[in-house]
Amino acid sequence: MTDEKKPRRRPRSDGQRNRENLLNVAKAAFTAGEVDIPLDEIARRAGVGIGTLYRHFPNRDALIEAVYRAELDRLADAAPVLAAQHPPVEALRAWMRLFVDYIAAKLVIAPALNGLAGGTGALYAQSGTVLQGAIDGLVAAAVASGDISTDIEPVDLLRALAGVSNYAAGPGWETSAKRLVDILIAGSRTSAS
Amino acid sequence: MTDEKKPRRRPRSDGQRNRENLLNVAKAAFTAGEVDIPLDEIARRAGVGIGTLYRHFPNRDALIEAVYRAELDRLADAAPVLAAQHPPVEALRAWMRLFVDYIAAKLVIAPALNGLAGGTGALYAQSGTVLQGAIDGLVAAAVASGDISTDIEPVDLLRALAGVSNYAAGPGWETSAKRLVDILIAGSRTSAS
């Protein structure tokens, strides 16, 4: 349990630079829909050898996961900001819409993500925690203000949203997703109690 | 250009039998979580050569799609049955829950499905139509009976459901999905109008 780390040396600057390069190239490729791009190609575009890629990310899934997690963190960070700017229910709504936007515009890695056959459990468990922390705060605030029923499980909303992002095919899906957000908010209100 | 088909002969019986064998074996494998099973192995289990598999399904995606579509049809067929057995809103709710059950118990091919990198659009468009037909009927009935707001797009509900199925990780996800169905129904009601 003692997680002693002996950073005898500072991490090498080129190492970190290469790592970020790889991450950026991978994100760009996935966003462009090149989900099945060979790892060799990613390494080439990033200007590094294949060996370097594999040291940073032991396998394909690890790379996808890293890209995914980085974007996820940014989304999670937006929650407190929105909470400070809007009343509870609207903050929740805004964040859910942001979720949709994010997936739509910048992150089409959803298919790639689901391609993580097998190990999804662990990944979702980990990263789900991050997002859950974000939405938990928003929901808690909305419950406290009396706008939302107390028996709503934040994770339910998260799942619906995640689903929509996967279904991101066909024209007009984005407005459809926005509508869905409204339905979810309406369904969570205390009105009918 | 005239694509006249002259079915001079009936399709061979062994051909169809082999095709169904392959489909069953593939479904079983996917359901068992063996998403990455080599196609050679599927052919072996079905008792046919690899060449036979590839004639029926030109590539891996085609096989997955075939399995997917077959199951989808069965789900769609359940809609009219439920509509005949329950009042509109309850029929809708029941069908949505069935959707969840189906994915949960018998169809863990969701990850495989999403692995159809690239061509998802076409597939979803096609098969989405089938499901949409099913839910359209249910929603129309509920709208007609005045239970549900008229501005609900059935496809929205579909998307949320599809999403949940992808998020099928972690314990208790199933009850969570059921809760979500209730939220969606509640959010679609006319009460607040």
Add this chain to the structure above:
DNA sequence: TTATATTCGGAGGTATGCTCCGTTTAACAA
């Protein structure tokens, strides 16, 4: 400047997706 831990990078082993084509077999006609 010297020492050394860390990173780099690509050749190559392994395995999987898919093709090709000679052989086998079921359907049809006489």
Add this chain to the structure above:
DNA sequence: TTGTTAAACGGAGCATACCTCCGAATATAA
């Protein structure tokens, strides 16, 4: 029943992608 033929069978083999391994290069600390 028997011959003809179009269609299905099946596996050897090629292309390619993932990943490992290890000598060379290099940034950091003394």
